[in-house]
Amino acid sequence: MRHIKPSSLGVSLQVFLPLLWKGITSQVIYFPGYSIQVSPSVSVQEGLCVTIPCTFTADGRKTFTNSFGYWKQLPVSSDYIVATNDKSSEVKKTNFNLTGNPNTGDCTLTITGARKEDEGDYYFRFDENKNSNVKYNYQPPTTITVSESHPYPSTGITSQVIYPPGYSIQVSRNVSVQEGLCVTIPCTFTADYRNTFTNSFGYWMWRTNNSDYIVATNDKSSEVKKTNFNLTGNPNSGDCTLTITGARKEDEGEYYFRFVESKDSKMKYNYQPPTTITVPVSPSIPTTEDRNACSLDFSFIIGMVIGNIVALILIYVGSYFCLRRHMEKRQLEKGPPDQGTQVTESTYEELKGQRNDIYYNFKAQ
CATH class of the missing domain: 1.10.287 (Helix Hairpins)
Incomplete structure (x- = not known):
């Protein structure tokens, strides 16, 4: 042939x-049994703090023992670790922290005091332990962008508000946090020229058309209207820092800080202007399911x-x-017929017909 x-x-x-x-x-x-749920893109204002919720599975499981998690930045070398619970590894960014526990499938990342140079693509890597073969780099990465910070209102006289002597506050005037994410808003204040107090109370108030509501406070006797707002700062040290977890669209609005030195004190003050919070829609989080086959579109x-x-x-x-x-080609290779023999040139179809005629004639005999 x-x-x-x-x-x-x-x-x-x-x-x-x-x-x-x-x-x-x-x-x-x-790969089968490996999945991650984390926002594909995160935007945080310069100087603010943001928490990025993240969960994962590895080898079909989400509980482990003595495991290690690493957040790494692209496209630099593979050893460029920015956050980890592995004490033996060097981290390149001190304001990135792995606040989740990899032993429970939690890869939550927290960034404090975001800086412009923190922008980039980051991915999570999991190692079950130093001697295990269960090691995986989760893709696609999370893209972090850092927007410009809105300036604090200055102490004393501002362009909008005249503070009484000795009262001032430093807090961002406008804060944007993606839906579903967490943000920490640094805040400091003085009252009566001081920033240290005893048994004082702080209240973050939500300004609406009808009334003003408390959304976060250290006063246990007060009712709050929002369970995802928390006064994480200590008013006794002049700290009014506010943390919002799992931001929702209905959290948008104007908020201001109120200070009360004590229940019996006359020193009570509402700091203005308010902080405006906006909650843009978050990019959809890609989900993967644990199956015995790869997750295919x-x-x-x-x-x-x-x-x-x-x-x-x-x-x-x-x-x-x-x-x-x-x-x-085979037909051409046979060349012209011998003299005295008259053979009509045939195409492939004619040759096939002639072969069938010979077969039937032979069979008839």
Whole structure:
């Protein structure tokens, strides 16, 4: 049997199929049992703090013992760790902290005092332990952007508010936090020229058209209207820092800080102007499911089927033309017929018909 060389059609097929495959695989394919839930992009104002909730599974599990988690930055070298619970590893950023516990499948990251140079792409890596083979880099990365900070109102006389002597506050005038994320808003104040007190109370108030409501306080006897607002600063040390967890669209509005030195004191003050909080819609968090097969997009499966069908059609067409060319070449190699013999030139179809006639004549005899 003569070996037939691959035609140019076969070369085209080899080029076409990888392009088709590349166009279909638009999503990340996770290994079975490995998944992560974390926002693909996070925006934080310069100087503020943000907590990025993150959960993961590895090898089909979310509970481990003596495990290690690492947040790393791209595209620098693989040893560029910015946050980890591995005490033996050096971290490159002191304001990044792995506040989640990898032993419980928690990879939550907290950034304090965000800086412009903190912008970039970051991914989470998990090691079950130093001797385990369960090690995984989760993709795609989370993109962090740091927007410009709105200036604090200055102490004393500002362009909008005249403070009484000895009363001042430093807090961002406008804060933007993505829906579902957490943010810490640094805040410091003075009252009666002081920033140290005893048994004092702080209240973050929500200004509405109808009334003002308490949303966060250290006063246990007061009712709060929002459970995701927390006064994390200590008013006794002039700290009015506010933390918002799991920001919601309905959290948008104007908020101001109120200080009361003690229940019996006449020193009570509402600091103005208020801080305006906006909650833009968060990019959808990609979810992956633990299955015995890779998590594939439905369009990927459809694309595989279409690709196989196209490949079969191209192979069939290529085989047909190759066979036809091969038959024509053999016919030409036989050369002209001998003298005295009159043979009509036949195409492939005529030769096939003549062969069938001979067969039936022989059978009739």
